[in-house]
Amino acid sequence: MYTDKVMDHFTKPRNVGEIENPDGVGEVGNASCGDIMKIFLKVDNDIITDVKFKTFGCGAAIATSSMVTEMAIGKTIDEALALSNQAVAEALDGLPAQKMHCSNLAADALHEAIKNYRETHK
Amino acid sequence: MKRIYLDNNATTPVEPAVLEVMLPFFREAFGNPSSVHWAGREVSGAIETAREKVAALINCAPAEIVFIGCGSEGDNHAIKGTCEALAAKGNHIITTTVEHPAVLETCRALEKKGFDVTYIPVDCDGAINLADLERAITDKTILISVMWANNETGNIYPIEEIGAIARKYNIRFHTDAVQAVGKLPVDVQKAGVDLLVISGHKIGAPKGVGALYIRRGTRLAQFMHGGHQERGRRAGTHNVAGIVGLGKACELAAEHLKTRAAHMRRLRDRLEQGIFAAIPEIKLNGHPDRDQRLPNTLNVSFAYIEGESLLLNLDMYGIAASSGSACTSGSLEPSHVMGAMCVEVSLAHSSTRFSLGHETREEDIDFVLQVLPETVQRLRDMSPLYDCKKQQNCSTCQTVKRL
Numbered sequence: 327m328y329t330d331k332v333m334d335h336f337t338k339p340r341n342v343g344e345i346e347n348p349d350g351v352g353e354v355g356n357a358s359c360g361d362i363m364k365i366f367l368k369v370d371n372d373i374i375t376d377v378k379f380k381t382f383g384c385g386a387a388i389a390t391s392s393m394v395t396e397m398a399i400g401k402t403i404d405e406a407l408a409l410s411n412q413a414v415a416e417a418l419d420g421l422p423a424q425k426m427h428c429s430n431l432a433a434d435a436l437h438e439a440i441k442n443y444r445e446t447h448k
Numbered sequence: 449m450k451r452i453y454l455d456n457n458a459t460t461p462v463e464p465a466v467l468e469v470m471l472p473f474f475r476e477a478f479g480n481p482s483s484v485h486w487a488g489r490e491v492s493g494a495i496e497t498a499r500e501k502v503a504a505l506i507n508c509a510p511a512e513i514v515f516i517g518c519g520s521e522g523d524n525h526a527i528k529g530t531c532e533a534l535a536a537k538g539n540h541i542i543t544t545t546v547e548h549p550a551v552l553e554t555c556r557a558l559e560k561k562g563f564d565v566t567y568i569p570v571d572c573d574g575a576i577n578l579a580d581l582e583r584a585i586t587d588k589t590i591l592i593s594v595m596w597a598n599n600e601t602g603n604i605y606p607i608e609e610i611g612a613i614a615r616k617y618n619i620r621f622h623t624d625a626v627q628a629v630g631k632l633p634v635d636v637q638k639a640g641v642d643l644l645v646i647s648g649h650k651i652g653a654p655k656g657v658g659a660l661y662i663r664r665g666t667r668l669a670q671f672m673h674g675g676h677q678e679r680g681r682r683a684g685t686h687n688v689a690g691i692v693g694l695g696k697a698c699e700l701a702a703e704h705l706k707t708r709a710a711h712m713r714r715l716r717d718r719l720e721q722g723i724f725a726a727i728p729e730i731k732l733n734g735h736p737d738r739d740q741r742l743p744n745t746l747n748v749s750f751a752y753i754e755g756e757s758l759l760l761n762l763d764m765y766g767i768a769a770s771s772g773s774a775c776t777s778g779s780l781e782p783s784h785v786m787g788a789m790c791v792e793v794s795l796a797h798s799s800t801r802f803s804l805g806h807e808t809r810e811e812d813i814d815f816v817l818q819v820l821p822e823t824v825q826r827l828r829d830m831s832p833l834y835d836c837k838k839q840q841n842c843s844t845c846q847t848v849k850r851l
Contacts, residue, residue, distance in 0.1 A: 328760075336757070337761075337764065339830065342829070342830050353832070360794060362832055380831060381830060381832065382753065382832055384754055384755075384756035384773065
């Protein structure tokens with residue numbers, strides 16, 4: 327049901343954990359599916375230098391969280407804001423149809439973290 | 449990779465002795481039992497022998513057994529067939545909130561056709577209150593449908609007591625006994641049931657065959673229209689090999705009921721005690737008294753983690769279990785059984801069922817107990833819900849409360 331890439335990120339998730347004194351924290355939850363994703367950011371000179379995540383959820387939720395951290399590191403804030411949930415799913419070679427709407431929230435969590443960064447670093 | 453199968457409430461492997469008696473009916477004895485010639489005669493006897501074996505397991509007359517295609521068919525036939533046959537008497541059905549979808553969805557479909565259904569609630573252990581059931585009876589009640597044992601929790605329902613209530617008010621009583629047969633003594637006379645459903649593939653027979661017990665004198669509308677098979681009660685050419693297999697499986701179930709149940713019970717208890725000793729912050733889903741549950745079933749929620757990710761991790765070790773998580777059901781909701789028991793939503797998402805079989809071995813349980821604690825811990829370390837109690841007003845906990 328899951329692609330090899332999803333299973334790879336699920337079994338060996340990248341950048342799990344929290345960042346101490348993060349520059350931004352974002353969290354999204356989906357009531358119907360019960361997934362919760364929390365993203366921590368470190369930003370230096372408009373560049374995202376570190377991202378970590380903690381996720382409660384299914385295989386897809388964990389894999390998308392892991393993938394979004396890899397995709398965001400090294401990007402500018404604006405580039406990161408352009409990342410979509412769809413792009414994360416595509417980078418994982420796709421997700422099962424029923425997971426697309428419920429467990430594919432990692433980019434939203436990243437955007438929340440950026441919003442939080444902007445609000446706290448005016 | 450090891451292959452440890454702890455999902456026997458979903459399905460079971462066909463027993464070797466069952467397969468063996470089935471095989472001749474694919475090639476040598478291939479006839480249609482309804483035919484008069486040698487090819488038909490060769491197999492019709494086998495159908496009747498199988499019927500006797502099924503009847504013996506649940507203590508009824510062979511003529512009261514009708515062979516069907518699956519458990520869902522039996523539940524549909526029993527409930528819809530009753531509603532159609534007894535429509536002049538009333539339009540009220542009583543069932544519970546924890547039934548299998550084969551019963552619940554059938555009842556919901558009947559509600560749309562004008563039938564009234566009372567869904568008896570369960571308490572947080574999954575038990576029903578018999579006084580609730582008795583109070584729900586009206587002069588319009590034509591059917592009580594309560595499962596013998598629950599597929600998710602293993603909870604056993606007080607079928608004899610419900611049978612006595614049904615008799616007292618002269619109401620027909622149907623029970624989905626798909627999970628109970630082969631794991632518990634099932635006696636339709638003692639239990640006072642009028643309709644009972646058995647599924648072959650839950651007891652070591654193949655998929656695609658089951659049996660419906662219809663107490664003599666029970667008027668039931670025909671479900672499958674067509675030929676005169678099963679004395680006009682179920683049209684369709686007999687699944688001869690499947691029926692022969694079901695008969696053998698019932699024979700084996702009767703012969704080994706006590707020893708198999710004791711074996712599963714011992715290993716299940718070991719698993720249950722081992723998990724509770726090794727892993728903190730978990731919740732048993734089902735009756736705390738193990739005598740009130742099937743001997744093979746254990747359902748546990750692991751706080752802070754989600755069921756599908758746990759199942760996938762266990763699967764990597766070759767361990768097959770199942771989950772009440774929304775993510776494994778194909779729907780967006782976690783298990784309706786967990787919901788009916790008021791299990792907190794994040795715990796419902798993590799509910800994990802281990803259902804043992806008589807082929808489960810001691811070392812299978814040892815292996816689960818060896819890998820489960822570290823697997824749960826790994827997922828907890830990844831979870832934003834875990835270990836946040838030290839933080840005041842944790843935002844994640846607020847999110848959970850909103851869910």
